[in-house]
Amino acid sequence: MVPDAEVDFAAGYIGGANGPLFVVQVGRADPGRLSVLLLPPFAEEMNCSRRFLVGLARRLSAVGCCVFLLDYYGTGDSGGRFADATPDRWRGDVAAVHDRLTAHFDRPPAWVGVRLGASLGALSASTVARPPSALVLIQPVTSGRSFLTQFLRLGLVSALAGGRREGPKDLLARSVAGETVRVAGYDLAPAMVSALQALDLATAMPPPATRLVWYELVRDIAADPPRRLRPPSAWGAAAPIERLLESEPFWSIQEPQVPATVLDAVCEDLAALDRSWVGR
Amino acid sequence: MSTFEQVQKIIGESLALGDRAERLTPESRLFGDIPEFDSMAVLTVVTSLEDHFDIVFDDEDISEENFADVACLVALVESKRQAA
Structure with missing residues (x-):
């Protein structure tokens, strides 16, 4: 049963609108901890990212977070068939798990999304009753x-x-x-x-009160041309903090990659959130 | 840096070949000499080449002939750059 405050690692199901959702919990689910929901990317990018997501979960749990890795409807060990999946169903999955975690922990979880997972997060953050504590978008799909x-x-x-x-x-x-x-x-x-x-990321309206961070990954900051991936200008007041990180695009490489620069950045951004929250 | 060297670097980075990228020659066959070169890897290389050289491959460009070896891929990139 997840969330579980008695164990450091658990795996189980949370009820979704369309079937059971498989969720892995890394870190003890003490209600006072910051919980983090990881939103994986699409199809083969998800397979290539699996090692990174597990590495990120372990790293965040080591600094005191309780992390949840979700299999969307029709993927991994969740119910349903991929052939019946849609981005809207997956957004419903994110909302269902978010609500369950919000009910368990003292504050809503932070979301960390990779590629399409980041886009689903940005599109969903304003539709849940209590917005996520933070939204970290790792190279979101913009179009x-x-x-x-x-x-x-x-x-x-x-x-x-x-x-x-x-x-x-x-x-x-x-x-x-x-x-x-x-x-x-x-x-x-x-x-x-x-x-x-x-799907158009510009139509997302992230809640202004949510700490919003946007990562673009480049292999060689000194050598690569100027960045082209920018947050939609339509976001206006919700403009995110932007970070340019030197890293392999781990979601597109079959050889598993767990870039330390990205792990460090996520930890730093969520630690900043935790400090500001504790100070309230 | 020559087009060959840039393509060699991009293949090496896209497939995380490490030092093995330096052993790629124009005659290296993409399917056969590089075990990592599967469908996803081809797509990654294609996208990386487009981003790096600011070119766009047509569907017809993604063919057995153009992806036979590194020299063929370099020739394709050079033809797209000239056409751009």
Whole structure:
């Protein structure tokens, strides 16, 4: 049963609107602790990020947080099929786990999202009854349309290894016609495709009172061209703290990566939150 | 830095090859000589090349011929840069 205040590590299910949600808890769930909900990225990026997320959970628990790693509907050990998943369902999952943690801990959890997980977090933060204590966005997906096109390119790439050759245009046409398309082993229903196409981070309205931090990762700060990934200007009053971190883009590398710069930054940003909270 | 050296560096970084990136030559076959070069890796290399060189690959560019070896990939990058 999670959250569990008696043990340092637990795994169990929290009821979601569409089925049971598998959640791993790292760190004792003392109600006075800062809880942190980790929001994973999409499909293969999630697989590549798994080691990082576990490393982050361990690191945060070592500094006194209680961390929860969520499998969205249709992924990992949660209920449902990926073919029935949509970003809206996943946002509902985030809200369900958030509400459960908010009821258990003295204050709402902080959220740390990676890529699409960060985007889902930004889009959901203002829709939960009590907003998250902080929102750390690690290289969020800003345009679902571009993100989807990149993902659908896997249909072209798989042809290089002897698979069937289908580009983004072919796959989108089949999806529009109502077919579920399979890309890199993932079944994408028409509802998933259309929702990803419509996803626009600029439409998110993060709550102004939530500490909001935006990370962009570059391999070599000195050598790389000027940064291009910026928070939407529409966020206005909710403009985040921006950090440029030197790190491998761990979500796109099959060899597991746990970049220390990112772990350090998340710890520092959440520690700052904890200090300000304790001071109230 | 030549286009080959830049492509070599990007492949090495994208696939986390470490020191092995320096052993890549124009004749290195992408599928075959680099065990890490699977579908996701190709996509990562493609996206990294686009970002680094500020170019865009068409669907037709992602073909067996253009990804046969490092020299073919370098030639593709150079043709896209000239066309840009």
